[in-house]
Each structure stands twice: as structure tokens, then as C-alpha cells.
Amino acid sequence: MNQELFDSVTELIKNPKAYPAFPGTANNSYKCKHCQHICRVSGGSKIYIKCGILEHRWTNGVGTDIKANSPACSFFQLN
16 A cells, blocks of 8 residues: 555544454455445434444444445455
8 A cells, every 4th residue: 555545544544443454455446335344333313334344343332433435445345
């Protein structure tokens, strides 16, 4: 991954532990929203976006939320 992409991804990611691998490590131009592992979880009146690979670590807070527009990680699988 080139340094410019790494820097822009680092600014975007507030909680890297919510991803199974660092965003941008996939060798493609896809985003998390294109991955089959993305989950939309209802919590009251909000929808939280999480990675299904890490379901065992989900919390009821924003600490395990991902961004749908994050670059895909190395666990990416096309939806």
C-alpha cells in the first residue's frame, strides 16, 4: 500500500480494532460496502454498520462500528 493511501485511510479510521485487517490491505479498489461481511445492525432508532467476521467482538456501542466507505481489507469477499 502506498504511503499516501495509508495516510488517508489512517485519518478515516477512528477505531481500527473494528476491522479484521487494516482497511486498504485488499488488492482492489472496493470498499467495505461491497463486501459480503458487512452487517447493518438495528439499535433503537439507529443503524450500526459492523463487520460480520468480528461478530464475536461486537459491542452495543460505536467502538465496533466500521465505515461503509472504508477501503476493503484483506478479508474482502465480493457481495
